[in-house]
Amino acid sequence: MHWTVDLSGDGGHAVVTTSGAFDVAGHLRMIEDIVSRSGWSPGTDVLFDHRGLSFDDADLRAMYQASANHQLNDTRIGGGKAAILMRSLSDYGRGRQFELLTADRASATLCIFLDEAEALDWLSGQTV
Template sequence: MSAPQRELLTALYSPHTELELSLLRSRLDAEDIPYTVTNDHFGSLYIGVQIESFNRRWILVADSALPQAQAVLHDFLARQKQPTSTLSQPTYSWWDKLRTILEVVLLGWMVPRRRPPVSAELMTYTVQFDHQQHLFIATTSGSLTAQGMTDLGQTLLQQPQWQPGMPVIFDHRHLTFISTAVEELDEIRDFHRNHQDQIGNGKSAFVVGADRVDAWLELWQQGNKILSDHRTAVFAELDEAQDWIRQTA
């Protein structure tokens, strides 16, 4: 369902594959949500590595239907994820178990069987512009990565409402960051340094949940710090971040 003309559009999601795009189209059409896809036909011709402004496609949704579209997206992404127990717990066949016992009893040694690799969840995000408060809210999930955060930063800077110094609330309550490497943090900081003029000296509020504020602060004590007048703060809940953003001082 195409988005009606003259209505403001907001970037919802950038599909990673042709199949993912097709499935999301079906879900949005089923809910009668107005949307459009940027770079649609050209992007279908080049389905390899996704490159911004070349073959990457974005689903844009009418602002009036954004909350409904975000609910559809979150449900869609949740259904794509595998249960964490299947990723973290090794599984062995009866032959693997029997062979291990025979090796120990008869030979006095054993060769560990290969375990399935542990996969990190893909970082995903949505971006919403709050016209009433004149700020952006970026909602993330999955695992914190430099690629995910720089993609998010590019998305924010490309929004038609973006101006240097605009406030942003990053809702990271569903983001995993406990295993993020220092190198990833430095890449995120490099993006900020390279786009300082576009970002400006505004406010960024990070919402991470009640029990994770200290862990977030400890994480960002690592690596090379940024010298900037851009103000940041970390909060447990969204309403706390909104109150801080509204403060003019």
């Protein structure tokens, strides 16, 4: 699992772009990397562009573990918005599992998308 992080704030949010194959350990490393950066502030809104990430081997158990990763770092992540952009309907389903498992256990507000324009509208406060 690979990722790039842009905390420049262009558009009022950070952008994390991922590629490779999703794995729980990589997910935890990604969170640690993001929240450890000097430009990170808890509560920052983020667009997670997972269109280049394969979720083929991710099952419900992996989504439980990913949710636990988020919860473990909740105070460092903060209460911002996270728009999670997925490539396919099956990936969208995995994202919804993560969203539902995390929603009542984290400060951040998560929403899963297949359309980048809708994700950006949601991050900017426009209704979807």
